[in-house]
Amino acid sequence: MTIRVLFFAYLRERCGVREVDVELPEGASVGDLWQRLAARFPALPTEPPKFAVNRVYVDKGHPLHDNDELALIPPVSGGNQ
Amino acid sequence: MTIRVLFFAYLRERCGVREVDVELPEGASVGDLWQRLAARFPALPTEPPKFAVNRVYVDKGHPLHDNDELALIPPVSGGNQ
Amino acid sequence: MMKSSYRVTSDGIDTAAMLAEVGDAGAGGTTLFVGTTRNENEGRIVERLEYEAYEAMALEEMRRIGDEIARRWRVIAVCMVHKLGVVPIGQASVAVAVSAAHREEAFAACRYGIDTLKTTVPIWKKEFYRGGEHWVGPCHAHGVSGRG
Amino acid sequence: MMKSSYRVTSDGIDTAAMLAEVGDAGAGGTTLFVGTTRNENEGRIVERLEYEAYEAMALEEMRRIGDEIARRWRVIAVCMVHKLGVVPIGQASVAVAVSAAHREEAFAACRYGIDTLKTTVPIWKKEFYRGGEHWVGPCHAHGVSGRG
Numbered sequence: 001m002t003i004r005v006l007f008f009a010y011l012r013e014r015c016g017v018r019e020v021d022v023e024l025p026e027g028a029s030v031g032d033l034w035q036r037l038a039a040r041f042p043a044l045p046t047e048p049p050k051f052a053v054n055r056v057y058v059d060k061g062h063p064l065h066d067n068d069e070l071a072l073i074p075p076v077s078g079g080n081q
Numbered sequence: 082m083t084i085r086v087l088f089f090a091y092l093r094e095r096c097g098v099r100e101v102d103v104e105l106p107e108g109a110s111v112g113d114l115w116q117r118l119a120a121r122f123p124a125l126p127t128e129p130p131k132f133a134v135n136r137v138y139v140d141k142g143h144p145l146h147d148n149d150e151l152a153l154i155p156p157v158s159g160g161n162q
Numbered sequence: 163m164m165k166s167s168y169r170v171t172s173d174g175i176d177t178a179a180m181l182a183e184v185g186d187a188g189a190g191g192t193t194l195f196v197g198t199t200r201n202e203n204e205g206r207i208v209e210r211l212e213y214e215a216y217e218a219m220a221l222e223e224m225r226r227i228g229d230e231i232a233r234r235w236r237v238i239a240v241c242m243v244h245k246l247g248v249v250p251i252g253q254a255s256v257a258v259a260v261s262a263a264h265r266e267e268a269f270a271a272c273r274y275g276i277d278t279l280k281t282t283v284p285i286w287k288k289e290f291y292r293g294g295e296h297w298v299g300p301c302h303a304h305g306v307s308g309r310g
Numbered sequence: 311m312m313k314s315s316y317r318v319t320s321d322g323i324d325t326a327a328m329l330a331e332v333g334d335a336g337a338g339g340t341t342l343f344v345g346t347t348r349n350e351n352e353g354r355i356v357e358r359l360e361y362e363a364y365e366a367m368a369l370e371e372m373r374r375i376g377d378e379i380a381r382r383w384r385v386i387a388v389c390m391v392h393k394l395g396v397v398p399i400g401q402a403s404v405a406v407a408v409s410a411a412h413r414e415e416a417f418a419a420c421r422y423g424i425d426t427l428k429t430t431v432p433i434w435k436k437e438f439y440r441g442g443e444h445w446v447g448p449c450h451a452h453g454v455s456g457r458g
Binding site (some may be wrong): 087088089091094099132133137138152154155157 | 175214217218219221222280281282283284285286299
Binding site (some may be wrong): 177179183188190193195198199200263269273 | 325329335336341342343344345349351399456
């Protein structure tokens with residue numbers, strides 16, 4: 001199955017990519033995909049960001065399906081005001 | 082001494098007066114003036130409103146001086162919103 | 163030093179102007195509260211409100227509220243405006259704007275401002291509802307019903 | 311049924327339009343919060359902020375916040391707008407407006423709205439300060455200093 005992965009903000013800048021398509025075996029979870037990404041993009045932090053699948057926050061155990069859109073969500077703008 | 086008394090809102094309507102000058106002996110307090118007003122305006126409620134002298138809230142014991150401006154302050158608009 | 167301005171007016175309340183007044187390069191957040199005439203109150207169908215003020219004292223009381231805000235919170239600017247006379251349904255009768263470096267203070271000070279304004283500032287509200295009119299006060303003892 | 315609208319925009323935020331949108335004959339109070347770019351942050355002299363969004367999800371998250379507001383409080387209307395791109399000092403980056411019959415609900419829901427928006431809506435802020443730039447996050451681990 002193919003998962004579209006979206007990078008934002010400092011992750012986009014660090015990894016130098018806005019989106020990539022990743023091939024994964026059926027039954028893979030968000031955590032499995034994160035392992036794959038960590039290997040491919042050494043600039044990713046060891047501590048994972050938050051994840052959203054199809055625009056809803058999910059945890060690492062969330063099962064993926066073909067054509068899902070996974071977004072890596074770094075800490076949002078919060079604070080300061 | 083002469084005290085200017087101001088009536089607002091429902092007190093103004095009930096008593097039919099916006100302001101009156103009252104003559105009082107030296108040393109009179111806000112409470113003394115209220116007694117005088119109650120006798121003169123039977124439409125005033127038995128329970129006194131709040132008082133302000135020269136635009137500052139005071140209690141009944143506050144001493145009056147010549148040319149003071151006493152306002153009878155019914156409950157303000159509060160609530161509702 | 164906190165900036166402040168306080169007004170009573172017979173014109174409509176210009177909230178955009180108020181936001182501009184409290185604007186500041188050091189402000190991270192501004193909270194604005196606007197009180198408007200509601201078409202219903204305690205089961206009565208309200209047609210309009212009319213406000214009367216002891217103007218000189220109203221402005222002094224607003225200033226005392228602003229001074230207390232400056233003592234309690236780190237606030238950059240405060241603006242309070244109250245409309246007098248007739249205020250139709252949906253129109254603004256009162257507005258309080260507060261800017262601060264952080265939103266915590268802007269919210270707390272704005273809330274304190276409107277709450278205190280409504281209990282201490284000598285402005286009275288007459289409610290004209292279907293079937294009568296009365297001066298609004300905590301005890302509702304001042305009604306003059308058109309029904310008699 | 312609560313009215314609601316949610317937007318991200320590259321234009322300036324029109325707070326007067328937002329207040330008009332949440333206006334209602336049943337509203338007694340409206341609370342508006344406006345977040346603006348501050349000229350200082352944690353000792354750095356800020357020159358501007360720049361916002362980037364995961365737009366589709368940002369709008370969905372705003373809607374979820376609005377739905378939660380509708381569940382928790384008796385609110386008439388909610389409007390949330392976030393600006394994207396460059397926001398100079400003193401300009402608005404985000405605004406939340408809430409109208410309700412009573413001010414208690416308008417304040418509580420507006421506060422909840424902005425607090426939640428700032429922790430869950432996927433919009434990121436890059437701070438350009440004198441001497442460098444960095445993405446703002448809770449841990450400040452994402453800095454790229456111009457000083458090296």
